[in-house]
Amino acid sequence: MKKASTPQAAPEVLVLENPIKEKEFTLATPKHSKSKMGLFDFLTQEIAIDLGTANTLIIHNDKIVVDEPSIVAIDRMTGKVIAVGRQAMMMHGKTHENIKTIRPLKDGVIADFDAAEHMIRGMIKMINPGRKFFQPSLKMVICIPSGITEVEKRAVRDSAEHAGAKEVYLIHEPMAAAIGIGIDVEEPMGNMIIDIGGGTSEIAVIALGGIVCDQSIRVAGDGFTMDIWDYMRRQHNILIGERSAEMIKIEVGSALPELDNAPVDYAVHGRDLMTGIPKEITVSYSEIAHALDKSISKIEEAILKALEMTPPELSADIYRTGIYLTGGGALLRGLDKRLAMKTKLPVHVAEDPLRAVVRGTGIALKNIERFKFLIP
16 A cells, blocks of 8 residues: 655544545645745634534644643633633632633633623633744634534534634534544545534434535533433432542443453542532443443434435445444443444544544644635
8 A cells, every 4th residue: 555645643533344445545645735936925814613512622733732621710700711621620610709711612602792702702711821922823623513503503603703713614524533533524425423512412324525414412521421420319319520420430430231351440539419428339241331321322222213314326435335333432341332323334433533523633734725625
């Protein structure tokens, strides 16, 4: 296989039974990227943003420069932003009455317009913290859920423009995820992408540079966290915080009650609902699999619905290529096996599923002229 000469490492793809064709590695090659090295290049800054419910990632100059939780901490008295990202996350659930933490995105869309604007602005400042006098004009590509309404789309665009963007392009998340894992989206070949993020799960069949059929459901990582929180309260009579529930999901989260390489039991600390005294209990992965069962079933139903809507020629392609799993939800233990059992199709987990969408958005940024599916 010829190795394309790239200015960055070629987007790495799954090393599973379905090797991706050589042509598909050429998306990020210099042949396509039309970077005009001009005299006034420093006046414009090109950035790609994956504005997620749980995490926001920013690519600048082919590098991921920001990877922070989507959260801001605001002083209630003055309305000023105290912290953005990781620092604000440390405060989440631990604040006093003068500080409030806000997650500006809910279910993949902007729920708090002002907080979203503050967050985008704060994260753009992280790219070049030293620069205070001169702010370059920004050209952005931002990814959005495929099931988003026109009003929600407008909110994303307005937030970006208020944060200093001169040009804003939008790209649908499944499309960005497909590009990010190295699929040639412009080929007459059907590929099914499942992107399980924080707020939404996006299921899409992609061919010829467009989404043929898609399902976008508001059951994803945040839903899993709430399921765990609820289970601990009902089953163990213990009240835990959102961050603790998230940690349980990361440490012992599972989609199957029986795994080959099982994680060790995890110690959870919270408040006893009977006595009000802090206490510790241990939970196993099979308990969490039981807690997440309903939500995962909803995702399975949406996948089957998307497969039913797929034109027969593309169904034949999907049978050969299988299903690609991206997003933070793809890291849930046993999820690929469970979906493979349900659909009877091979399920491939992307190599770095958390960053697949932002990598694809970064490639789209370099190919704005060429990719017709970007929404100007």
